[in-house]
Amino acid sequence: MLIIGAGGLAKDLLNVITEFRDEVPFAFYDDISESSTLDLLRYHRIIRSQVEAAAYFRASDHRFILGIGKPHLRKTMFDIFEGLGGQLTSLISPRAVVGSFNLLLEEGCTILPLSVVSNASRIGRGCLVHHRAVVSHDCDVGEFCELSPGATLLGHVTIGDLTHIGANATIIPGIRIGSGCMIGAGSVVNHDVPDGKIVAGNPARAISKINKDA
DSSP: OOEEEEEEEHHHHHHHHHTSSOOOOOEEEEESGGGGGGGGGGTTTTEEEHHHHHHOOOOOOOEEEOOOHHHHHHHHHHHHHHHHOEEOOOOTTTSSOOOOSOOOOOOTTTTTTEEEEETOOOOOOTTEEEEEEETTTEEEEEETTTEEEEEEEEEEEOTTTOOOTTTEEEEOOOOOOOOOOEEOOOEOOOOOOOTTEEEETTTTTEEEEEOOTT
């Protein structure tokens, strides 16, 4: 199994992987960092190029996990590594509280310890649910979203694709947040948010629009 990235989130994933009784051979992908920055991962294989990653998929294991944050970057890496022959795979901590009734977790979800994902909700493909994040009942989270540590979605919240909910932000019941949005850390969102907006504060207010060309 290949973990895409070797930074902070990838290091967090080490803890999740070691929670499972069955040992799964894995490697990390990093074509950016200097080797001196990877000391924590020195006991694990680091794949440094897309050519090497494609060979790994053919010879060892075609599965990969997105070990990076930022929704648009996660989607970009998914496109690249699926194109190399990989298959996006979920990683769900046994220490997360995950519902068992009418819950849909699509492929490639990463759910970290101490998070809660309740019943009758959907978590879209490639989403990242950080430590202590809460997704309450009847929520619908789009693809490649990131819920930062402590983020809370209360009941019947809808989140569009590629949206980032900041640390300790709270989305009150029934709110709809569009695609490509960014919700600031600690915000309380009590009104719908259109596509592509950055909002922050308590109550949250629009502060700018995301520049898609940036």
